[in-house]
Amino acid sequence: MAIRFRRRRPAPQNEVLGTYSFPSRTVQVLRTGDDRILWTCDCDRFQRQDPQREPLWCKHIAKAAARRSLERLTRRVSVTRGLDA
Secondary structure, three states, rough: OOOOOOOOOOOOOOOEEEEEEEOOOOEEEEEEEOOOOOEEEEEHHHHHOOOOOOOOOOOOHHHHHHHHHHHHOOOOOOOOOOOOO
């Protein structure tokens, strides 16, 4: 009986699923190589959190998650207010 081993594909870099901008912060939704969803924020509070603690969270991620939920429910991309160009 022959034993076959599957080769694992090399894990790709994190894929950016969405970027949510706020007046002073940016939140990103990433898909990791093992198909997990990861939220990141560039605020000081998020950066100071202990990486061992799950889940890493801040108020900006909560706002972005709410915005993403509304987009998925309505199938529309929200328009950022206050950016008159």
